[in-house]
Amino acid sequence: MKIAVCIKQVVTREWQLRVNEPKTWIRDQDASFELNEPDAYALEEALRQKEKHGGEVVVVSAGPARATQVLREALARGADRAIHVESDTLAAADALVIADALACAIREEKFDLVLTGLQSDDQGFGQVGVVLAEKLGMPSASIIMEVQASESGLRVKRELEAGWFQWISLPLPALLTIQSGINQLRYATLKGIMAAKKKEIRKVTASGSAAPAQKILRVYFPEKGKKTQMIPGSATEAAKALVQKLRDEARVIA
Amino acid sequence: MDRETLEVDVLIVGGGPAGMSAALRLAQLQKAQGGEPLAIAVLEKAREAGAHMLSGAMLDPSALRELIPDFKEKGAPVASEVHHEHVYFLTKNSKVPFPITPPPLQNHGNYVISLNRFVKWMSGLVEAEGIDLFAGFPASEVLYDGDRVVGVRTRDQGIDKHGAKKSTFEAGVEIRAKVTILCDGVRGNLTKAVVRRLALDEGRQPQLYAIGLKELWEVPKDRIKAGTVVHTLGYPLKREEFGGGFLYAMPDGVVSVGFVTGLDYRDPMFDPHLTFQHFKQHPAIAAILQGGQMVRYGAKALPEGGWHTIPRVYADGLLIAGDAGGFVNSMRLKGIHLAMRTGMLAAETAYEAIRARDTSAARLWKYEERIDASEVRRELYPVRNVHQSFGYGLVPGLMYSGLSLVTGGWWLKDPMPAHAGFDRMAEIAEYYGEHKLDVDAPVRPVKVDRQLTFDKLTNVHHSGTRHTEDQPSHLIVYDTNICSTRCRVEYGNPCTRFCPANVYEMVDAGDGTKRLQINASNCVHCKTCDIMDPYQVIDWVPPEGGGGPQYDGM
Amino acid sequence: MILVIAEQREGKLNRASWEAMAAAQQAGGPVKVALLGSGDEPLAAELAAAEAAEVIVVDAAALGEYTADGQVAALAILIEQEQPGHVFFAHTYQTRDFAPVLATRLGRSLITDVTAIRQESGAMVFVRPVFQGKLNADVTAEGPAPHLVTIQIGAYRGDAAVRGASPAAIRKVEIAVDAAAVRQKPEAPFKEAKQAVDLSQAERIVAIGRGIKGQEHLKLAEDLAKAMGAEIAASRPICDSGWLPMDRQIGSSGQTVAPKLYVALGISGAIQHLVGMKGSKTIVAINKDPEAPIFEIADFGIAGDLFEVVPAMIAELNK
């Protein structure tokens, strides 16, 4: 099976966010970056599928030059080769533009299976994978917790809400967005890192033509703006008053 | 257990300035002299090169100029040269400028840098040379063949809290090398083990250490000019304590503010974190920080013992460089250039030895010879007794510091006698006399406002620290009974104070007594507990690869 | 006109559909509601209670069971027919599955996970969280209408949707969906008894911290949780001690939750805990230390001893 995994480089969760001067994005010049967590699960799933069925795993990332970091990491974990759609503007682009750039870069390769993470830790659109499927003319299924692949197609377990799941079947080629926690991530190994140096990272220029679908006017820290009502009185009085407020004012209990 | 092995010529453990300089120097020698290319590998425990770097930092560029003459063209992040320099003696509410800046603190020609960024930049150069840089791989053990060091083993990954293997378990790898250069920094776990096993500290004075706490701030851009550096002595330290504060201004209103205290304080109730808060509240410092935002926090120990505490830094198959060897000029609060320099000298020695097919101690002894002939000795020898002399108090210490420059360091006995720092800590009863003390309450509390002053946990949050939660504690306390019994009475559990990350807590045991709780995942890898615990029952061992702080911009 | 797409599964409306309705009503302008399925008249009647121009029922056999392809095919035609200015969805797992395909097929903008809507110089400005809620972004949709918008669950109150004086008209439309063109073949949904609790789905949470003192007092918190219909959770020290399993830990190294009600008992409010729960709608803190940072983010606070307050609350709730 020929599998593509789309991965994104995002700022580390530990980095303290700072907003840039026009206040339209973050100031990330001195940030540190890492592989978007859901994408790590997608990559792991691809590697496991390859171990079962053979084939090739190709990682693809659309982003600025620094994104080679996550491509290298993916190669070290076992991906066979990488495609880097290099463009500075893609770092903060919207889902449609990113998916378009990815589609242009991988369409010719005719993958059997394309995997992406559920959503990215930065923009959090939750759209790129599904849009990409449509651009590639593939069926898709999202928030996947298990993948059973055969020659005839896929049977995958979709997560619904509130503890519900559903199996669905779809023909190949197809695209899946992978839910975090679907598998246990493997550790990088020294051998893997050394082997990665010899693997190919093919750079392509972004050739997508999609017009932006959203415009960010500004980004800002959410206002705290909570007014705390301290409830006075003895323990019994306060408890009584609190229960009443929760019932009548906040209406969060019956 | 079956372990993979990896053979290299030179293995460098620790990707700080010492390790990166050693790697670059090896690549340069290789290029200049040709021949069969050497296999070189660098191991670093941080997830990414530079992530565990915390320093002031003012860089003396002497070693950098030699190693990378075109460092500016290569884009070294050395944004601001030092322009204005102030030294103050602080009293509680005022500051007295020193009439002249004492010579060791004269920093013209130096740069204010972020060591995190600087090392990240160096790592790019190292990788461009084709050297294998393995970030996220802590070395847990030294491998020996008799007394010969033959490499290291990396830590096993994927072990749960209870010591069982997880499904993702990955056994550590044995890396075998002709020469192992240990650059594992202050109180490096490997250096510590190897110095003990091979008795490399025989005839040397015990190392002395200090702990430095630091915050990175962003203040209004016009508040302070980039390249301004401030050093302080005095408040909030007591006269008997060695240390001082620093504040370095970088471009765009980025300010590095920190406080360093000798880990040889007597007062068992001393709390470096609270001291740092008091320091920031001093009007001279608060005026600069007010209205700004704290963006990063961290802490790290540094060796301050100087020349007489440096162990033998070579053995069969082994060299030790940088902070691991104790190469720091404590009077100038500078170690980066010495780490770089010793890393370079170690590389030169290793390269020659490998080419000569002799990596025995007899051959590697050349390293010591090189050090003795270099700037390193010229810089460290004259100030060899500085920290030790502060052991006699601030005023004699200061006099001594001044005098050493004149006399070349000759003073009283040479070398001055010194004890290991933890040895000097007094017992509560001795220090506070008979009057009752609540050891769970600070002696000099700070009302935390979360603007200028912070509690430890909020601070730790800003260190970006992350560890896999489900793993064994990497802080090994050999006897936790002592904590609730002897230590509580004798020293009042100083670990709860000197740990800058709230790793150690004494909690109710449920039977009216207290027990030690270790929040290992808070640890910022400063090594203070390993150094300062009065009973020496704490061992810091590396946690799972990639764990630890994320010192962006520090 | 805003077209709200309601969601149903197994004959039940997803309550988040009412939240999308509320958002649409508050955004201004006339609202229509559409429901896709087969044989869903009772649900249509339920929706007709809302103040809306009409309820459109798209009834086709191929829409009986949800599939992304079926949904997209039907909605593409419906939107073509109705020409709305905006199409609103609740940001459910189902919406995530097909809305991006729909937007792509229509060549229209899709703004996801919206928490608030404002008018700014005549255009709708959508507020959505970025960087995992650490920042908000104000965004506008680009390109021609209709713009597709998904509303974060819990951002609007379902009971704030205005009900009409009389039921809205219900109109059935026939849209032919070619069942053969549906590529996904679904099986029946099933519930899985996951061993791990999914606190992120809990409506109410009672969380305990070190103030609970001992494992033997856990029962007190459990009783309160029972009286409120809440799940139990904890700060890290509680899970570290093994009093509760790790999957009940809230915070930066545990779960992130945003229930309707979060009751913090004896939790100081360390930042690592707060990042995991500060998105909760209503936060109650009970702590004997009036200076505890947890009060800074609480809606209701009682500075008192939990061992006195909690029994009194249980008594009051069980009255």
Ligand SMILES: Cc1cc2nc3c(=O)[nH]c(=O)nc-3n(C[C@H](O)[C@H](O)[C@H](O)COP(=O)(O)OP(=O)(O)OC[C@H]3O[C@@H](n4cnc5c(N)ncnc54)[C@H](O)[C@@H]3O)c2cc1C
């Ligand atoms: C608060 C403070 C302020 C300072 N200010 C200045 C200043 O202004 N100017 C100056 O010149 N110096 C300053 N110093 C000193 C300077 O930072 C150090 O001397 C210098 O960083 C030493 O470099 P090094 O490479 O020897 O060690 P380090 O920089 O400590 O690097 C050691 C590396 O080894 C890694 N490591 C450790 N153990 C292992 C293991 N087992 N396996 C794998 N990797 C491991 C660590 O993660 C780290 O990356 C300051 C120090 C402190 C604490």
Ligand SMILES: Cc1cc2nc3c(=O)[nH]c(=O)nc-3n(C[C@H](O)[C@H](O)[C@H](O)COP(=O)(O)OP(=O)(O)OC[C@H]3O[C@@H](n4cnc5c(N)ncnc54)[C@H](O)[C@@H]3O)c2cc1C
């Ligand atoms: C890297 C890292 C990750 C972390 N991850 C998490 C995480 O995921 N989740 C988490 O929760 N923590 C986490 N922590 C730990 C966190 O910093 C705090 O230590 C922890 O949240 C404190 O738990 P607590 O509030 O229960 O305990 P404490 O801080 O000890 O607070 C107990 C509170 O109970 C109150 N109290 C005591 N008795 C009573 C009484 N009788 N009635 C009422 N109130 C009483 C006290 O006033 C006090 O405020 C993490 C820390 C680090 C550094």
Ligand code: SF4
């Ligand atoms: S546990 Fe030890 S090494 Fe870790 S932060 Fe605390 S004192 Fe430093």
